[in-house]
Amino acid sequence: MHRKFLTLLVAGAMGALMSSAALADYPQRDIRVIVPWGAGGGTDAIVRKLTTIAEKNIGASMYVENIEGGISATGISQVMQARPDGYTIGALTYDSVVTVPWQGMLPTYKMDQLKLIARVTSEPDAIIVDAASPYKTIGDLVADAKANPGKVKIGIQNIGSRLHLAILQLQDETDTQFKIIAYPGGAAPQKEAILSNEVAVVATSLGDFAPLLENGDVRGLVEFTDVTNPTFTTVPTAKDEGLKLRIGSFVVLAAPAGTPDDVIATIESAYKKALESEEFQTWTSKVGVTPSWLGSGEVTQWADETSKTLFQQMDALVEQGVLKK
Known part of the structure; x- marks a missing residue:
């Protein structure tokens, strides 16, 4: 029995050493990066x-894989269920941080x-029209929507998503009603x-x-922010147009919970x-994207505070009958 115990003890120690050595050598193979939206967005x-x-x-190959569905829940669920090895x-x-958890779409989500690694970008939402559109300003669009309630079509990405919330809030602020049409799967279907x-x-x-x-091919009417976009400087901000609405998205990198801190640090450093x-x-200066770094030491608190604030806003809209949960 004593000999058996010693054998198990030695085996355990060797396993721990091998595990530590493996982590020290990370990465040793290709790294899969899941994007929970369609290609082209x-x-x-x-x-x-x-x-x-x-x-x-x-120092390793990294490949991006698009896994669509469930307003990003399908792809992110695969991250949650993956081995925590980096x-x-x-x-x-x-939608991954706010919409899916708030809707309670998946009990296991x-x-x-x-384990959040970093926030890398932030992007305000905007209203965009066809180049041939008669709408020259957001005021023109609002005026037509007032004159024709429920008839002016506006394409969003998913019912219940952030963009849906943005239009509901825009309707509430401007006393209008649009005909909202959803194009699930990211921005690519909207482009089509x-x-x-x-x-x-x-x-x-x-x-x-x-x-x-x-x-x-298209024109921006307004961006829901206070700061003029450095790429598309001719697009007015919500502040310019006298609108109160401020809303937008972001990209945050994450790994499965339990991923070792030193592995997270390696990934974080590479992306930073x-x-x-x-x-x-x-x-980014040419495509209208704003780099907005928050590292692993700050991003979790930021995500928690952001989701809490938005949950409260959406709960209020449910009480008003504007949004359904």
């Missing part, structure tokens, strides 16, 4: 660009199953809808539609260097 573009640069810093990470957006004239107006970020804005690189900074 703003989140996909940001994560792919940043990951391509981070790959050079981390070889599967994911990109959270507003709990934010404490994730506006280019095919299914809708003339969409709610999304300027970054999501950067190529179409640059080509003159990528975000600060001239290549990424130049790219």
Whole structure:
């Protein structure tokens, strides 16, 4: 019995040493980066660009995989269920942190199953119209919506999402009623809808539609922020237009809960260097995306406070009958 105990003790110690050695050598194989939205959207573009640069810093291949569904819940659930070894990470957006938990869409979806690594970007939402649209200002759009309640079509990404909340709040503030049409799956379906004239107006970020804005296919009417976009300087802010609404998304990187701190630190360092690189900074300055770094020591508190505030706002809208849970 004594010999058996010693054998188990030695085996355990060797396992611990091997485990520590493996962690010290991290990474030893490809790293999977899950984007919970379709290819071609703003989140996909940001994560792919940043990951391509981070790959050079981390010393291993990193590949982005798009897993759509459930307003980002399908992809993020895979991150939650992955082994906490640093070889599967994911990109959270507003809906991952706010909409899905608030709606209680999946009983197994709990934010404490994730370890947040960093926030990398923030993007205000905006109203965008077709280039041929008669709406020259947000005031023109609001005036038409007032004159034709429930008839002016506006494309969002998902019912119950942040963009849905943004339009509900815009309606409430301007005393209007739009015909809201959902295009699940990120910004790519919205692009198809506006280019095919299914809708003339969409709610999304300027970054999501950067190529179409640059080509003159669409125009921005307003961005729901106080600060003028450094890329699209001609798009008025909500402050410029006298609107109170301020809302937008972000990209946060996360790993499964239980991922070792030193592995998190390695991933965080690779992405921080990528975000600060001239290549990424130049790219973001051309596509309407704002780098907005919060490291692992700050991002969890920020996410908790953000979700708490927005939960309260949405609960209030439910009580008013504006939003359904």
